[in-house]
Each structure stands twice: as structure tokens, then as C-alpha cells.
Amino acid sequence: MSQKRTRSGFGVMMGLIGMIRPMLGIMCLAILMGCVGNLMASFITILGGYGFLPVLGLIDGVNLTVIFVLLILFALLRGILRYAEQASNHYIAFKLLARIRHKVFAALRKLAPAKLDGSEKGNLISIITSDIELLEVFYAHTISPIVIAVITSLFMVIFLGRIHPIFGAVGLIYYLIVGALIPIMNGKRGSSTGQEYRNSFGELNTCVLDNLYGLEEILQFGQQETRQKEQNKRTEKLHETSQTLKDHETIQKIVTDGVILSAGVVMAILGAVLLEDQAVKSWEVIIAVITIMSSFGPTAALSTLSNNLHHTLAAGNRVLDLLEEEPVVEDVAAGAEECQGDIVCDHVTFAYENEEKILDNFSGTFSENKIHGILGKSGCGKSTLLKLLMRFYETDQGTISYGKEEINRINTKELRNNISYVTQETFLFQDTIANNIKIAREDASMEEVIEAAKKASIHDFIMSTPEGYDTKLAELGDSVSGGEKQRIGIARAFLHNSKYIFLDEPTSNIDSLNEGMILRSLDQEKKDKTIILVSHRKSTMGIADEVKCM
Ligand SMILES: Nc1ncnc2c1ncn2[C@@H]1O[C@H](COP(=O)(O)OP(=O)(O)OP(=O)(O)O)[C@@H](O)[C@H]1O
Numbered sequence: 001m002s003q004k005r006t007r008s009g010f011g012v013m014m015g016l017i018g019m020i021r022p023m024l025g026i027m028c029l030a031i032l033m034g035c036v037g038n039l040m041a042s043f044i045t046i047l048g049g050y051g052f053l054p055v056l057g058l059i060d061g062v063n064l065t066v067i068f069v070l071l072i073l074f075a076l077l078r079g080i081l082r083y084a085e086q087a088s089n090h091y092i093a094f095k096l097l098a099r100i101r102h103k104v105f106a107a108l109r110k111l112a113p114a115k116l117d118g119s120e121k122g123n124l125i126s127i128i129t130s131d132i133e134l135l136e137v138f139y140a141h142t143i144s145p146i147v148i149a150v151i152t153s154l155f156m157v158i159f160l161g162r163i164h165p166i167f168g169a170v171g172l173i174y175y176l177i178v179g180a181l182i183p184i185m186n187g188k189r190g191s192s193t194g195q196e197y198r199n200s201f202g203e204l205n206t207c208v209l210d211n212l213y214g215l216e217e218i219l220q221f222g223q224q225e226t227r228q229k230e231q232n233k234r235t236e237k238l239h240e241t242s243q244t245l246k247d248h249e250t251i252q253k254i255v256t257d258g259v260i261l262s263a264g265v266v267m268a269i270l271g272a273v274l275l276e277d278q279a280v281k282s283w284e285v286i287i288a289v290i291t292i293m294s295s296f297g298p299t300a301a302l303s304t305l306s307n308n309l310h311h312t313l314a315a316g317n318r319v320l321d322l323l324e325e326e327p328v329v330e331d332v333a334a335g336a337e338e339c340q341g342d343i344v345c346d347h348v349t350f351a352y353e354n355e356e357k358i359l360d361n362f363s364g365t366f367s368e369n370k371i372h373g374i375l376g377k378s379g380c381g382k383s384t385l386l387k388l389l390m391r392f393y394e395t396d397q398g399t400i401s402y403g404k405e406e407i408n409r410i411n412t413k414e415l416r417n418n419i420s421y422v423t424q425e426t427f428l429f430q431d432t433i434a435n436n437i438k439i440a441r442e443d444a445s446m447e448e449v450i451e452a453a454k455k456a457s458i459h460d461f462i463m464s465t466p467e468g469y470d471t472k473l474a475e476l477g478d479s480v481s482g483g484e485k486q487r488i489g490i491a492r493a494f495l496h497n498s499k500y501i502f503l504d505e506p507t508s509n510i511d512s513l514n515e516g517m518i519l520r521s522l523d524q525e526k527k528d529k530t531i532i533l534v535s536h537r538k539s540t541m542g543i544a545d546e547v548k549c550m
């Protein structure tokens with residue numbers, strides 16, 4: 001159903017960076033502010049060093065007033081630039097997240113309903129919620145820090161190199177160790193623990209939710225202690241993994257700090273050697289040591305970044321996969337606008353991807369002005385047939401036609417507009433009852449809504465709720481019964497008033513009195529319509545003019 005692509009980490013980064021294009025200007029500005037701000041931070045210490053040189057009697061001609069003014073200016077600007085950089089990065093990140101969410105929903109509209117039908121629903125929910133959220137880290141805290149670290153380090157290498165090329169080389173090597181080598185090694189080591197942490201977190205979540213949703217079952221079967229133990233076990237595991245992660249972080253901090261200190265020592269030793277050879281002056285050695293010690297801010301920031309990068313890129317990969325996925329069925333946009341006449345299935349064969357055939361050479365005609373019953377045992381493919389008639393999937397072999405037109409030549413939007421499809425599970429939105437019915441036809445008048453509700457035998461129930469048709473379903477909580485839900489679904493179908501009505505087990509939860517009323521309404525509606533009624537109840541089939549057994 002879905003084609004998973006494996007991209008390299010670099011490929012994912014490029015894919016994600018590709019989406020920044022509309023905001024490249026702000027991104028460059030953020031990077032510029034970050035570079036200037038970080039350099040100013042380093043130069044506050046370096047200038048301070050310059051200020052001390054005359055005191056030590058090492059050089060003359062340093063204007064202390066200028067240094068003092070510059071120090072204050074740099075300190076002030078550093079704060080402002082830092083704020084502005086962060087603000088721009090977050091602006092970009094949240095704008096981009098909104099854009100990506102928009103794109104993901106557009107992709108889902110194209111991929112649904114086949115995509116939402118399969119087993120991947122859970123995955124999809126995690127992409128839409130946590131994966132997209134994780135990308136904030138990438139856009140706000142990954143791209144610009146990397147670029148800023150590269151630019152400021154290069155600047156510092158040049159600054160040191162101008163004092164003496166060997167100082168420049170030492171700088172380059174140490175920036176690479178702190179900014180690249182340590183993060184990469186760390187990323188490799190930390191990624192499995194990070195993954196474990198996320199898994200444990202997910203498992204604990206699932207466990208808590210299971211325990212909440214299944215509270216009635218737990219009480220009924222006396223499972224409190226077992227479930228409690230299970231939950232404690234998972235909490236314990238999460239605690240252990242987070243401890244390991246913390247330990248990793250601590251070790252990494254110690255290593256990074258150690259390396260930075262050693263940079264100062266190495267610079268001082270080399271400076272002493274060069275001083276001996278009279279290749280540099282003593283004050284230059286002091287400035288070089290101060291420079292290297294005060295310039296690791298941007299590179300050291302990269303070493304903590306690598307902890308998250310792995311997850312961020314994995315999340316990015318899943319989001320990109322979804323955006324690039326091809327739908328199982330492409331909508332027909334240009335095809336015939338008309339959709340009328342008998343439905344003819346001609347030797348239809350169909351299997352879900354990589355599974356065995358569900359329909360094998362199925363043929364049959366569903367003619368107009370009739371109610372057609374479809375009877376068959378659970379799992380034989382009744383719902384699947386309706387999905388094929390809706391063109392949620394395409395047949396593997398054989399054809400389906402509406403009148404003279406083959407289904408693949410009919411404009412898909414038009415086709416679905418001509419069908420009222422009541423699925424096995426009616427979904428109710430957190431809105432008023434009236435609006436829940438009205439989604440079938442937004443411009444329907446209140447009278448029409450009430451008429452549809454009466455036909456679906458749900459009017460009396462609605463009138464018994466506190467505010468009738470204006471009652472919000474959220475206020476009723478879980479108290480809408482399965483049968484009431486189904487009847488709201490059927491009311492939608494009556495309101496939609498289309499030529500074709502497909503009902504998938506519409507009355508499975510409804511008592512025989514209400515069922516009788518609904519079936520009678522259907523019988524009165526069947527003129528000029530083609531109604532297909534799926535059920536495994538023989539009694540329901542009493543209303544059908546023709547019954548096909550599958
Ligand atoms: N999206 C899907 N991907 C893979 N297999 C599926 C999918 N939907 C249904 N199936 C499988 O196809 C078979 C037919 O399913 P279908 O829902 O059409 O049966 P049904 O006749 O409507 O059954 P019931 O009476 O229980 O509703 C089942 O074995 C089911 O597990």
C-alpha cells in the first residue's frame with residue numbers, strides 16, 4: 001500500500017531544507033544575526049584580553065576607552081541579536097510546520113480512503129502529531145546552528161591563522177573535533193538508547209490508555225493488580241532508559257569540556273615553542289589562547305544537537321514518505337459528469353495488496369428502482385464490494401459500470417456525489433446533532449433535516465435530548481448508543497438524497513421495531529433509486545426485491 005523509501009540522513013536533510021525556500025530570506029537573516037552575535041560573544045573575552053595587555057606591559061597604544069565602549073556595545077548587541085535570531089528561527093519553524101501540516105492533509109485527502117482503511121492508521125496518527133512536531137527541532141534548532149558553527153569557526157580559524165598559521169591549524173582541528181567528530185560518535189552511540197526511550201515512552205502511553213479505556217473489563221475480571229504491575233514495569237523501564245540517556249549526556253559534556261580545555265593547553269604549549277623561535281610575540285600567544293578558549297560556543301552547541309538529530313531525521317523521513325506517496329487510486333478528474341443507470345459488475349476480481357483474492361469473478365447487476373440485498377458470511381467481501389463501487393479501490397480484473405459508463409471513466413467526485421454510502425461504523429463529529437446530519441447536504445433546511453431524521457426513525461430520540469437538534473454530541477458524551485449512531489448515519493443518507501444508496505449493515509444494532517420503520521422508509525424511497533443493502537440478517541433481507549448471496 002505504501003512505498004517506504006530509505007533516504008540517507010543527508011537526503012532527508014536536503015528534502016526538509018527544500019521546503020524552506022519560501023523563507024530563505026529570513027533564514028539567512030537568522031544565520032547572519034547568529035554569526036555576528038556569537039562572534040561578539042567571543043570578542044568580549046578577546047577584547048578583555050587586549051585590555052589587560054598594556055597593564056602587563058606587553059604592548060602600548062591600546063585605547064582602553066574604545067575597548068570599554070566596544071565591550072558594552074557587544075554585550076548589549078549580543079543579547080538583542082540572540083533574541084532576534086531565536087525569534088526568526090521559531091518564526092520560520094512554526095510557519096513551516098503549518099505549511100507541512102497543510103501539505104500532509106492535502107496528501108491525505110489524495111491517499112484516503114484506501115490509506116485510512118488499512119492497518120496504518122496508528123502510524124498515520126503518529127506522523128500527523130509527533131513527527132511533524134519534532135521537525136520544529138530541525139527547523140529552529142538544527143539548520144542555523146550548523147551553518148553558524150561553520151561560519152564562526154572559519155572566521156576564528158582565519159583570525160588565529162593571521163597571528164600564526166599553526167594557531168589557525170590548531171583551531172581548525174579542534175573545531176572539527178568538537179563540532180563534528182564528537183557529535184557524530186555521540187549520535188551513533190546515543191541513537192539506539194534514544195530509540196529505546198521513545199519506544200518505552202510509547203509503550204507506557206499505550207498501557208495507561210489501555211487501562212483507562214478498559215477499566216470496565218479490568219474491574220469485571222478483577223485484573224487490577226496485574227494491570228498495575230504491568231504499568232509499574234513500564235514506568236520502571238522508562239526510568240531506566242532515561243537514566244542511561246542522562247548518563248550519556250553527562251559523559252558527553254565531560255568529554256567536550258575536556259577537549260576544549262586541552263585546546264587551550266595545546267595552544268599555550270605551541271605558543272611557548274613558537275615564542276622560543278621568536279616566530280610570535282608573547283602577547284600574541286596570550287590572545288591566541290584566549291581566542292581558542294572563548295570560541296567554542298557554537299561548535300559545542302552542535303554536540304548536544306546530535307542527540308536529537310537521529311530522531312528528527314527519522315521523523316522527517318516518515319513525513320517526506322507520506323508527502324511523496326502515490327495514492328492507490330488516482331481520482332478521475334476529467335471523466336463523464338453523468339452517472340446514472342444500472343450498476344453492472346462484470347467478472348470482478350479483487351485482492352487487497354499482497355493478500356488473497358476477496359472477490360473472484362463476481363458478476364451481477366444492480367438495477368434501478370429496486371432494493372438489492374447482499375447476503376454473506378462475515379469476511380466474504382461485502383464491504384469490499386461497496387468500496388469498489390465507491391472506487392476507493394480499483395478492480396484487479398473485470399469491470400464495474402454505472403449505466404453505459406465504466407467506473408474508471410466517470411469523474412470520481414461526481415460519482416461519489418451521486419452515492420449515499422452508510423458505512424458499518426458511523427462517525428459522529430463533536431458538533432450539534434443537526435450539523436452532524438447536515439454534513440450530507442450543507443444547504444439543507446431544518447425541515448429537510450427533520451424529515452430525514454424521521455425516515456431514519458431517530459427524530460423521537462433527538463427530541464428527547466436537552467436541546468433537541470441543537471444538542472452538542474460532546475455534551476451527551478458516550479451516551480449515544482450504537483443504534484442511535486447508526487440511525488444518524490442513515491438520516492444522512494436520506495438527506496443526501498442521491499440516486500444510489502449503499503447501506504452496509506445499517507441496522508445491525510437497531511431493534512426490530514425501529515428497523516421495520518427504517519426499512520419501510522427505504523421502500524418508499526426506492527423509486528428512481530438503486531439501493532444496495534448489505535446484511536447477514538435474513539429478516540432484514542425481507543425488504544429486498546432481489547438478494548445476492550456472496
Ligand atoms: N483495507 C484492507 N486491507 C487488507 N485486507 C482487508 C482490508 N479490508 C478488509 N480486508 C479483509 O478482506 C476480507 C473481506 O472484508 P470485508 O470487510 O469486505 O468483509 P465483509 O463481508 O464486509 O465482512 P463483515 O460481514 O464482517 O462486515 C476480510 O478478510 C478482511 O480482513
Ligand SMILES: [Mg+2]
Nearest residue numbers: 382383424504
Ligand atoms: Mg463488512
